[in-house]
Amino acid sequence: MAENDTKQSLVLGLLDPSPQPNQKNDPTRRRYRRCRSAPLANLVHLEKNVGGALPYSEPTYAKLHPSSTQVTLFLAVYLCVGTLCFFLVKHQIKGKKTNGILDAVYFCVVTMTTVGYGDLVPNSVPSKLLACAFVFTGMALCGLILIKAADYLVEKQEILLVKVLHVHKKIGPTDILKEIEANKVKYKFLMTLALLLVLIIVGTIFLATVEKLDLVDAFYCVCSTITTLGYGDKSFSTEAGRVFAIFWIVTSTICVALFFLYLAELNTESRQRSLVKWILTRRMTIVDFEAADLDDDGVVSADEFIIYKLKEMGKISQEDISLVMDEFKNLDIDQSGTLSASDITLGQSSQTGS
Amino acid sequence: MAENDTKQSLVLGLLDPSPQPNQKNDPTRRRYRRCRSAPLANLVHLEKNVGGALPYSEPTYAKLHPSSTQVTLFLAVYLCVGTLCFFLVKHQIKGKKTNGILDAVYFCVVTMTTVGYGDLVPNSVPSKLLACAFVFTGMALCGLILIKAADYLVEKQEILLVKVLHVHKKIGPTDILKEIEANKVKYKFLMTLALLLVLIIVGTIFLATVEKLDLVDAFYCVCSTITTLGYGDKSFSTEAGRVFAIFWIVTSTICVALFFLYLAELNTESRQRSLVKWILTRRMTIVDFEAADLDDDGVVSADEFIIYKLKEMGKISQEDISLVMDEFKNLDIDQSGTLSASDITLGQSSQTGS
Incomplete structure (x- = not known):
């Protein structure tokens, strides 16, 4: 029964955000901490407190994306090389011309997007072969810019948007952050x-x-441009127009791509939610039960159920799971089947020793 | 110690693919089944064996994507409505014309992509306004086709490709499937x-x-088309050319998009792998240990470590985790903190009764 109580408390502990320190030394009702929702983020905070050295300074997922410095560098190199190339072949390019360098940059942007x-x-x-080469590399570069834009650009303005949308209610900064967290994709x-409408106007x-x-x-020209359709019957033909076009085309085409990206994400999210709901509320049969009971002890513990x-x-x-279990076996130096403080100490001393 | 043995066996059991039925009734070394790698897929198989009714016939993730029937239907409706609209306004469209209906379909495809x-x-x-409306809906439709193409088109040809690439080695169908599974994104x-090269040629x-x-x-015209650049100085101007273009443009633009999609996925996969490796081999500190020890019992069990x-x-x-735990509490009718066969039976009888 003590074992059962412990497990029950674990179940509740996982959901209970407030620790109960007064129960710490009660053997039948130990204190259970809430499993951290962002373990690494908290870890950074904790390690700072204990004075540990940090091997990283960004959230872990940032490792999955190119850095914004890299993307800016690629874009700068692309535009410089592209402008130089197309400026050198400017007599082999026909059409409405204005200023040599400007036309080269403009042609480069129109091709890249x-x-x-x-x-x-x-x-x-x-x-012609130069244009072929630049359109393929340009597409890849636009993809990189898109990934970066999805990370940055939008989030910075979200707080403003939530404030505007909730202008009738008095909400504090904490509420804004909570609201954003809960409806991230929607915002x-x-x-x-909103940005797209501004760019269109x-x-x-x-x-x-x-x-x-x-x-x-x-x-019509705006729609034809931002969708990258570019029929070309209407385009930017003045010098001022082409200067504007260089910045506006890149921003607006990326913005349209983001718009469709988030639309798809919103849709996936709602389908994912109903799938999760369906899986959770599906009637649990004996077959499920047996499959969930990993250690065949006749009961399914909270951990087994979660996994x-x-x-x-x-x-x-x-x-x-296999990958994590391999590491678990490595760490479990005393082969007890669980990790204890002694495993950690042993591991650290052997690492320091080697 | 019996507890520790059990946990140790669980750890090994998670990794051991072969059940050991002869140890079933040995109380100190119980039989541990391998946690199923695709629970729902196996479940379908099991439920068929026990004669249970199946509420679904496709893999679960299929629920996240639109069905191919839906996408085909959308495409058919889009092309029919588009052709009709542009045919009706054919005197308001200027340029190189061939056959009325054909030009309308061709214009529709060139706009959609x-x-x-x-x-x-x-x-x-x-x-002009019609073209604006059709390009936006066309982009959304191309997105849907892309998702569908990513699901289907490619996988059907993969087996052939693996055979071609391993023509010097004798490999059986099982090896092919294994090879594909291990390097899914690469293939x-x-x-x-390969498809893109064929389409370009x-x-x-x-x-x-x-x-x-x-x-x-x-x-140059091929590159300008498949990247959706479409300068328009070279295009399809004959009747035969436009018939070919209708099919070729849709296929090749989607194929280029898929090419960049998989390129990005390959890159993400390799970064994800190094991230996972980094997290797994990161030195476990006392702080990590405390964070992982959910029930504060001084040891980290295999389940806790995995989570x-x-x-x-x-x-x-x-x-x-919170969502799953809510459901766990609902299922745990006798409030024991674990699910047992009696919980399932109680749950079923109360469901049948209601």
Whole structure:
């Protein structure tokens, strides 16, 4: 029964955010800490407190993406090399021309984003092959910028958006952060939508005033550009227009891509939620029960249940578990089947010794 | 010590694929089954054996994606409505024309894929607004086709590719499946690359023979099309060319998108692997140990270690665990802190009764 009490408390402890220090020394009702929701993040904090050296300073997942410095560098190199190349072959490019360098940058951006108006087109074998090379590398680069934009750009403006959306309610900074955390994808989507609308309006007004298009044509050119359609019957033909285009095209095409990305994510999230709900509320049969009972002791503990259901949801795989278990066996120096403080100490002394 | 033996065996049991039935009734060395690597898939098999009714017939993750019937239906509706609309406004579209219906389908495909050559352009307010509407919906539709293509198209050809790549070795069907499973993303990438090369060659030959372009121009037009750049100085201007274009443009643009998708996935996978390795081999400190020890009993069990490390890897979140624990508490009818056969029976009888 003491064992059962312990397990029951573990179950509750996992859900209970507040530790109960007054029960610490009661043998039948020990204190259970809430499993940390962001173990590494907390760890960083804890290690700082104990004065430990940190091998990293960013959240772990940041390792999965290229750094923004790298992406900026790639973009700068791409634009410099592209501008230089297309400037050198400028007599092999036909179409509406303004300033030599400006046209080269503009052509480079129009090619990189795959807008491809066709107001400037390569007209010789070398320039055509150059354009082919630049469009493929440009697509890859746009993909990198997109990943980076998904990480940054949006989150910085989210707090503002939540404030605007909840202007009728008085909410504090903590509530804003909670609200954002709970509906992360929704706010990213709304933020991208807002940014997209601003870019569409700015683009339309610019084309109407500077490029002297009528409103429908300006809007049509905006749509044709941001979707990378680029029919090319309407495009940026003045010097001022092309300077604006260089910045506006990159921002708006990335923004449209983000818009569709978050739309898909919103959809996946809602499907994922109903899948999780279905798996959780599915009637548990004896077959499930036997499959979940890993150690065949006739009962399914909380830990076994968590691992079983998370595998059923497809969140974790047998491979993940095997990898972790290999490491567990390495760490379990005294072969007791559990890790104790002595294993850690033994491990540290052997590491220091070696 | 009996407790420790049990846990140790559990640890090994998780990794040991072969059950040991002869030890079943030995109280100190019970039989431990390997945790199933695909619980639902095995479940389907088991439930069939015991004659249970199945509420589903596809793998669970299929629920996360639209069905191929839905995508085909959307594409058919899009092309029919698009063709009808652009056929009705055909006198408001200027450019190189061939056959009325054919041009409408061709314009629809060129717009949907955002190639936008500009060889046919809308020339009135209604046709321009129509094009704007069709390019946005077309982009969303291409996204859906992309998801579907990522699910299907490629996997069907993978076995062939593995055979070709291992032609010097004699390998059986089981080895092929194993090889594919281990390097899933790599084979998907190679498969897409092979398909892409075929599409580029076919497109270049077609443009050179039917549209009478010289080889460089044909290749340049192919690159300009498959990347959705579509400058439009070279495009499909004959009837035969436009019929070919309708099918070839959709396939090749999706294929290029898949190529970049798998390239990114390959890169993410290798970064993910090094991240997992880093987390697993990171020196375990006392702080980690305390964080992993959920029930504060001074030892970290195998289950606790798995949950802790998977959270550190970002594979699972506190929210996932909380959701599963809520369900665990619901199922634990006798409040013992573990699920036993009696809980299942009680649950079933109460469900049948209600």
